[in-house]
Amino acid sequence: MLDDRDRRLLELLQADAGISVTELSEKVALSVSACSRRIQRLEETGHIVRRIVVLDREKMGVPTTVFALIKTAHHTDEWIDAFRRVIASIPEIVEAHRLTGNHDYILKIVLPRVEHYDVIYKQIVRKIELFDVSASISMELLKSGTSIPVAYAH
Template sequence: MLDDRDRKILSLLQADADMPVTEIAASVALSASACSRRITRLKEEGYIARTLVELDRRKVGLPTTVFVIVRTGSHAADWLEKFHAAVNAVPEIVEVHRLTGNFDYIIKIVLPDVEHYDVVYKQLVSRIELFDMSAYISMETVKQAKGVPTNYA
């Protein structure tokens, strides 16, 4: 069970995983060693799944985001396995979500430019048969959270 200090520690780490333990400790009114033990416990208990580095997409040449809505003609186990393999084989595909409703999947793709979408499209359709694909170019990121709310834990 998490307490308010644990939740605050998780929020601070989500905002900046490189924040020194001494700063985190000061923010939650703990000693550095007590705070360090809490962070270790949060990792051991699985609240902290992993630590990542967020790259500046413009500096690494991937400023463009395209979302693709997919409808499939099949939901058989072998097709699903093949679909999972296909999307995992394309590094520009950074997220895939299975949906309820009229569409089956939404795919988030990061690209150097819009024209490169055709390269990714051809890679994907050469690996898996899809009923329908519609691409939507992101014009602006209005909100991109640096983590998830911690008040539900």
């Protein structure tokens, strides 16, 4: 069971995984060793999955976001496994979700420019059969982040 200090540690680490244990311990009013033990426990229990670096997409040359909505006529385990392998092999696809409703999947694709979407589209359809693909271009980023709420954690 997590307490308020654990939740605060998780919030702080989400904001900056590179923060020192000394600084963390000051912010949550714990000794450095107690803070370090809590972080280790949060990693061991799976609350902290990994620590990452977030890159600037403009500087990395992929400022454009396209969302591809996919319909398929196939729903077998074999097809889904093949689809997973295809999308895993394309680094521009940064998120993929299976959906309810009118579409089966949505892919978040980051690109140098919108015209590059055709390259990614062709990589996908050459490797796996799809029923329909439509794409929407993000015009403006209104909210972005990797942080999730910690209040619900147990």
